[in-house]
Amino acid sequence: MAEVKIAAEIRTEFGKGVARRTRVAGKVPGIVYGHGADTVHVTLPGHELMMALKTANALISLDIEGRNELVIPKAVQRNALKGHIEHVDLLAVKRGEKVxxxxxxxxxxxxxxxxxxxxxxxxxxxxxxxxxxxxxxxxxxxxxxxxxxxxxxxxxxxxxxxxxxxxxxxxxxxxxxxxxxxxxxxxxxxxxxxxx
The missing domain is CATH 2.170.120.20 (Ribosomal protein L25, C-terminal domain)
Incomplete structure (x- = not known):
């Protein structure tokens, strides 16, 4: 399975209003967790994420402001009416690790x-x-x-x-x-x- 490269930004503001503004700007709020590390709140480009998720269990090489993290999607929340992605949970993985x-x-x-x-x-x-x-x-x-x-x-x-x-x-x-x-x-x- 080919890796998909996506650049992400760290998210420091939270709440429904912030999430709504993020989505209006064509981005998707998400979190990265796993390996006992602290959860990282991120913002991802909506179109690139949508294209990556067309492949089941996509392997994503996430560039979080210069730090590279290999992740797979674990939970994707979509809008019930329009179907666009509202939030994504990403699990950090390592090469050779079984999931x-x-x-x-x-x-x-x-x-x-x-x-x-x-x-x-x-x-x-x-x-x-x-x-x-x-x-x-x-x-x-x-x-x-x-x-x-x-x-x-x-x-x-x-x-x-x-x-x-x-x-x-x-x-x-x-x-x-x-x-x-x-x-x-x-x-x-x-x-x-x-x-x-």
């Missing part, structure tokens, strides 16, 4: 013939990986699965150096049999027969 993160589960292939339904019980699983080698997603094949089949967390192939944190027996995907609906005409005839 637990959630990764998306993608499927590939076609189910067995028939009208079966695929249910994603879990859209993400938690894995532990080196901070500089976090997978963007994991892919599982559903080719040929029939009604009643399920894929457990332990069945999902993980990249080298990545270990599963989610319960190994947790159901991630299951295949359900589609419920057949009775034609409307038969219901009407049955109701008329009961009235007679």
């Amino acid at each position: 637990a993160v959630e990764v998306a589960v993608h499927t590939e292939g076609e189910l067995a013939p028939g009208s079966n339904l695929l249910e994603n019980v879990l859209n993400t699983i938690t894995v532990e990986a080196e901070a500089t080698h976090i997978p963007e997603a994991v892919t599982v094949s559903i080719a040929g699965l029939d009604a009643g089949a399920s894929v457990l967390a332990k069945d999902i192939p993980l990249p080298s150096g990545t270990t599963l944190v989610t319960d190994a027996d947790a159901v991630v995907i299951q295949v359900l049999a589609a419920q057949a609906e009775e034609p409307a005409g038969e219901e009407t005839e049955a109701a008329e027969g009961a009235e007679a």
Whole structure:
């Protein structure tokens, strides 16, 4: 995963009014924490941050007024209506350090013939990986699965150096049999027969 470089400024003013003015100026308030160090309040450029966060578990090389810090996003607050970023929590990491993160589960292939339904019980699983080698997603094949089949967390192939944190027996995907609906005409005839 490529590092994204973003310059940040230390934030010394706090409160809703200050945060609102920061966002109006096209910037996003955030915090950097981890490794037992004091929390650092920062302001980040909104557009650059938004582009970086398009990649899940983005690795960001943060330049905080001349001091370089490697971080990954841990919590992103977005505006419910407009979707823009309102605040971000960044976790400081070191090269070679392992971190637990959630990764998306993608499927590939076609189910067995028939009208079966695929249910994603879990859209993400938690894995532990080196901070500089976090997978963007994991892919599982559903080719040929029939009604009643399920894929457990332990069945999902993980990249080298990545270990599963989610319960190994947790159901991630299951295949359900589609419920057949009775034609409307038969219901009407049955109701008329009961009235007679």
